Amino acid sequence: xxxxxxxxxxxxxxxxxxxxxxxxxxxxxxxxxxxxxxxxxxxxxxxxxxxxxxxxxxxxxxxxxxxxxxxxxxxxxxxxxxxxxxxxxxxxxxxxxxxxxxxxxxxxxxxxxxxxxxxxxxxxxxxxxxxxxxxxxxxxxxxxxxxxxxxxxxxxxxxxxxxxxxxxxxxxxxxxxxxxxxxxxxxxxxxxxxxxxxxxxxxxxxxxxxxxxxxxxxxxxxxxxxxxxxxxxxxxxxxxxxxxxxxxxxxxxxxxxxxxxxxxxxxxxxxxxxxxxxxxxxxxxxxxxxxxxxxxxxxxxxxxxxxxxxxxxxxxxxxxxxxxxxxxxxxxxxxxxxxxxxxxxxxxxxxxxxxxxxxxxxxxxxxxxxxxxxxxxxxxxxxxxxxxxxxxxxxxxxxxxxxxxxxxxxxxxxxxxxxxxxxxxxxxxxxxxxxxxxxxxxxxxxxxxxxxxxxxxxxxxxxxxxxxxxxxxxxxxxxxxxxxxxxxxxxxxxxxxxxxxxxxxxxxxxxxxxxxxxxxxxxxxxxxxxxxxxxxxxxxxxxxxxxxxxxxxxxxxxxxxxxxxxxxxxxxxxxxxxxxxxxxxxxxxxxxxxxxxxxxxxxxxxxxxxxxxxxxxxxxxxxxxxxxxxxxxxxxxxxxxxxxxxxxxxxxxxxxxxxxxxxxxxxxxxxxxxxxxxxxxxxxxxxxxxxxxxxxxxxxxxxxxxxxxxxxxxxxxxxxxxxxxxxxxxxxxxxxxxxxxxxxxxxxxxxxxxxxxxxxxxxxxxxxxxxxxxxxxxxxxxxxxxxxxxxxxxxxxxxxxx
Ligand code: ADP
Ligand code: ZN
Numbered sequence: 001x002x003x004x005x006x007x008x009x010x011x012x013x014x015x016x017x018x019x020x021x022x023x024x025x026x027x028x029x030x031x032x033x034x035x036x037x038x039x040x041x042x043x044x045x046x047x048x049x050x051x052x053x054x055x056x057x058x059x060x061x062x063x064x065x066x067x068x069x070x071x072x073x074x075x076x077x078x079x080x081x082x083x084x085x086x087x088x089x090x091x092x093x094x095x096x097x098x099x100x101x102x103x104x105x106x107x108x109x110x111x112x113x114x115x116x117x118x119x120x121x122x123x124x125x126x127x128x129x130x131x132x133x134x135x136x137x138x139x140x141x142x143x144x145x146x147x148x149x150x151x152x153x154x155x156x157x158x159x160x161x162x163x164x165x166x167x168x169x170x171x172x173x174x175x176x177x178x179x180x181x182x183x184x185x186x187x188x189x190x191x192x193x194x195x196x197x198x199x200x201x202x203x204x205x206x207x208x209x210x211x212x213x214x215x216x217x218x219x220x221x222x223x224x225x226x227x228x229x230x231x232x233x234x235x236x237x238x239x240x241x242x243x244x245x246x247x248x249x250x251x252x253x254x255x256x257x258x259x260x261x262x263x264x265x266x267x268x269x270x271x272x273x274x275x276x277x278x279x280x281x282x283x284x285x286x287x288x289x290x291x292x293x294x295x296x297x298x299x300x301x302x303x304x305x306x307x308x309x310x311x312x313x314x315x316x317x318x319x320x321x322x323x324x325x326x327x328x329x330x331x332x333x334x335x336x337x338x339x340x341x342x343x344x345x346x347x348x349x350x351x352x353x354x355x356x357x358x359x360x361x362x363x364x365x366x367x368x369x370x371x372x373x374x375x376x377x378x379x380x381x382x383x384x385x386x387x388x389x390x391x392x393x394x395x396x397x398x399x400x401x402x403x404x405x406x407x408x409x410x411x412x413x414x415x416x417x418x419x420x421x422x423x424x425x426x427x428x429x430x431x432x433x434x435x436x437x438x439x440x441x442x443x444x445x446x447x448x449x450x451x452x453x454x455x456x457x458x459x460x461x462x463x464x465x466x467x468x469x470x471x472x473x474x475x476x477x478x479x480x481x482x483x484x485x486x487x488x489x490x491x492x493x494x495x496x497x498x499x500x501x502x503x504x505x506x507x508x509x510x511x512x513x514x515x516x517x518x519x520x521x522x523x524x525x526x527x528x529x530x531x532x533x534x535x536x537x538x539x540x541x542x543x544x545x546x547x548x549x550x551x552x553x554x555x556x557x558x559x560x561x562x563x564x565x566x567x568x569x570x571x572x573x574x575x576x577x578x579x580x581x582x583x584x585x586x587x588x589x590x591x592x593x594x595x596x597x598x599x600x601x602x603x604x605x606x607x608x609x610x611x612x613x614x615x616x617x618x619x620x621x622x623x624x625x626x627x628x629x630x631x632x633x634x635x636x637x638x639x640x641x642x643x644x645x646x647x648x649x650x651x652x653x654x655x656x657x658x659x660x661x662x663x664x665x666x667x668x669x670x671x672x673x674x675x676x677x678x679x680x681x682x683x684x685x686x687x688x689x690x691x692x693x694x695x696x697x698x699x700x701x702x703x704x705x706x707x708x709x710x711x712x713x714x715x716x717x718x719x720x721x722x723x724x725x726x727x728x729x730x731x732x733x734x735x736x737x738x739x740x741x742x743x744x745x746x747x748x749x750x751x752x753x754x755x756x757x758x759x760x761x762x763x764x765x766x767x768x769x770x771x772x773x774x775x776x777x778x779x780x781x782x783x784x785x786x787x788x789x790x791x792x793x794x795x796x797x798x799x800x801x802x
Pocket of ligand 2: 482483484485487500501502503504505756
């Protein structure tokens with residue numbers, strides 16, 4: 001027998017190996033194997049088995065890693081789709097579906113000896129130097145593998161055994177599973193009786209689950225039938241795309257009881273003998289969120305393990321959680337982005353909470369969006385997918401309007417509370433009256449004073465950390481910029497440093513203007529960050545207890561928990577923060593939310609700027625009035641009449657959608673089309689620019705009626721070429737047929753031309769036939785020869801355009 005193996009070193013190629021007699025019957029599709037490759041031994045994944053190979057003199061597979069096949073054929077298929085759609089090497093896609101802790105050779109339960117610190121009772125003994133050094137490591141790490149310890153401490157097992165003899169550490173094979181939540185005491189919860197809107201939504205979901213259970217095996221055919229045209233497994237394919245009856249968009253305002261629906265839908269999946277995956281944004285993976293799921297399913301008749309996958313787990317914990325799923329003992333998985341690859345089998349339900357969140361997009365290769373992968377996986381495995389949000393993405397809303405997904409709505413809060421009253425404050429007026437830089441309008445100041453008097457809490461939101469956002473000389477116009485990025489440096493007052501928020505560059509604050517010819521000592525700070533808000537609050541309300549929450553102060557998970565705990569306990573009056581505080585937090589005593597500078601996100605050079613602003617304002621406003629007292633929200637803005645702000649003020653999602661989609665239609669931006677962002681980067685700007693022009697020429701060949709001579713047709717300085725769009729024309733039969741609707745823009749300097757000392761030029765492509773474009777791009781990426789030091793990256797359905 002022959003095994004076809006995809007090697008971890010990306011070669012965009014698979015290799016045949018023969019299965020030696022001793023491994024006969026043990027190697028399967030999805031097995032992790034070690035194979036010889038030249039003089040090296042490398043790891044790979046079996047992607048197919050065959051009777052014979054076209055190649056002679058095959059080398060043997062050396063060994064199998066892990067007792068079970070690690071990649072199920074279904075996940076393997078998903079990885080292939082990712083490689084195709086997101087235009088990356090299959091090896092990379094395959095790699096991303098397995099957590100690092102699972103891929104590595106030594107992964108496995110039985111073989112690993114772990115060293116664990118044992119709590120010391122009484123006095124700590126005096127240790128010889130070597131032992132003390134080893135102990136220091138164990139104490140700091142609490143638990144680590146023996147092999148890692150030996151490496152770190154440069155010592156032998158004997159020294160570690162000495163510590164064991166003293167009762168300071170325990171050395172044991174890790175058969176016992178680690179449970180990252182073992183210390184939490186979780187009380188079981190019961191399903192709540194649903195209100196009519198919830199019941200209606202759940203009814204449709206369970207009906208689809210019943211149907212997909214019955215239809216098992218019927219689907220799957222026809223998936224390949226449209227070869228050459230659009231891939232029907234893509235949720236983004238063009239015109240002739242069948243509706244996907246088991247994808248739902250659950251649009252429910254914050255506090256409308258979405259999570260309760262998730263819980264009951266999961267119970268339904270379990271009753272069908274199937275499992276579920278729940279995706280939440282990393283930031284929302286708080287113990288409280290996990291607890292709600294564990295509480296419902298860790299006891300009672302359907303008792304099952306709930307596995308948790310996210311980046312804060314240790315490698316060991318991740319390994320164990322993953323294998324609990326693979327062995328079928330944990331039927332429910334809750335996790336961040338990559339949990340979409342969890343080997344749940346059979347899979348009945350996928351939930352993507354806060355589906356509009358941009359953290360579902362991976363910003364490195366493979367640049368997949370877990371929300372979209374969820375739809376594809378659901379379709380491949382006949383599972384129901386529920387996307388939930390209080391502020392759905394335009395993409396998902398568009399899909400419901402087009403009949404691809406079914407819309408479920410929860411228009412009211414469970415407790416019948418009113419939506420908070422939102423007031424927009426015109427900061428231009430306020431600034432005229434007050435003169436000078438204004439952080440708090442008189443209205444907001446007054447509202448904060450009231451809250452302090454009444455003992456209620458306030459949240460103030462500003463999505464920018466630091467003290468001042470730029471350092472500027474009023475005489476010569478000098479602006480302190482990062483030497484590596486085209487970005488101005490932010491002033492951080494506590495450390496008296498200027499910092500780049502992109503690459504982390506730090507420099508001291510100059511005493512005078514650094515411009516040799518100027519040397520003005522009266523250099524000025526301008527712009528506003530959370531530190532300055534905190535500072536100013538201290539001056540305005542000296543008796544208020546103020547706490548700031550942003551990436552500068554929240555270095556560890558515990559910090560975050562602590563501040564939220566204090567806030568909940570009423571030990572903090574005013575919480576100031578960045579988007580860290582915008583999401584999912586639920587505090588009954590918060591009756592006021594102030595958005596300091598609402599138009600901040602509007603000024604981004606991004607077609608989604610309005611959408612982002614609308615989502616952010618709605619989410620932040622949703623933090624007010626979750627208790628008995630009605631909430632109030634002040635939105636301070638310099639463009640108070642911007643539609644994103646006005647629709648958010650009225651809690652009018654549909655109004656916002658209609659005007660925004662019109663704008664996207666006009667300019668043919670997603671979701672009306674699909675976009676691909678090509679970035680050419682390198683240290684030498686001329687080379688980068690030249691290469692980008694070269695890429696443009698290759699792309700022009702894809703367009704009908706273009707190719708040779710296209711260059712002349714383009715007017716001077718005109719970067720955008722538009723070919724008449726014919727969305728309803730039949731699909732071209734051949735992949736090489738020209739694109740009729742392809743729009744190519746660029747090359748143009750990226751909004752941040754220089755980032756981390758790389759120059760970047762971008763091209764933006766838009767089409768309705770993204771799967772086909774991906775194929776074409778893959779060809780270009782693999783064949784194009786770029787000058788040394790210049791790279792080209794492809795981002796399909798990009799989220800970040802900077
Ligand atoms: P969302 O996920 O939409 O923000 P949640 O599911 O967290 O909303 O619900 C908000 C609150 O209402 C929670 O405390 C939840 O326990 C409660 N809740 C949800 N559904 C019901 C219901 N049918 N009856 C009573 N309370 C409910
Ligand atoms: Zn920088």
